Amino acid sequence: MFPSSIPIFPLPSVVLFPNVFLPLHIFESRYRQMVADALSDDRIIGMVLLKPGFENDYEGRPPIYGTGCAGLITHVERADDGRYNLILRGLEKFIVHGEEDPATDRLYRRGLVTMVDEAVPGHEREALANERRRLESMVAPLFDGAPAEHRLPKTMPDEDLVNALAQYLEFDPLEKLALLERKGPLARCRSMVELLEMKALSKRTVGDAGTVH
Secondary structure, eight states, X not given: OOOSEEEEEEESSOOOOTTOEEEEEEOSHHHHHHHHHHHTTTOEEEEEEBOTTGGGGTTSOOOBOSEEEEEEEEEEEEOTTSOEEEEEXXXXXXXXXXXXXXXXXXXXXXXXXXXXXXXXXXXXXHHHHHHHHHHHHHHGGGGTTOOGGGSOOTTSOHHXXXXXXXXXXXXXXXXXXXXXXXXXXXXXXHHHHHHHHHHHHHHHHHHHHTOOO
């Protein structure tokens, strides 16, 4: 059972997906405190995306988007100067309903959240497997020539592969957020296929426009 209030880590360009790993380097005082508190509790941190214009209030409480993903600290190294290198494993997507009031002894923000169950229902399994094959066929050229350990793992569960590609492919942060917001892995996979098709078409169009006849 997830807590209804979790520490949130807002960043301008990072989106976490369920069951995907994310390395982080923690150096700001408020987030060093956040990690220390999480390590002494349930080791959960919520990753959220900052809205544009955050630079004007970065040290305060700049606006965030309302969908994020909770992550579990699975590995941590603390440097002598108090900085941390850690690995988060995505757990579950959540919706932010608000934030706890600031506390004088707490430098970071805590979000009031509701977790979103993204378990794939049985009747969607076949469709997800089919969409996975479409997605794999589109991204396979990106892995040609890569070492075996970096190629698409055939044994990875469909939803985990979809989430991993959503996080690791070179989409911009708002595109990744839109994928996270989709209702479950099947919708996310379909949206990713459409996004990749659109990007491929755009490249072909630009290439054709630059061709000298």
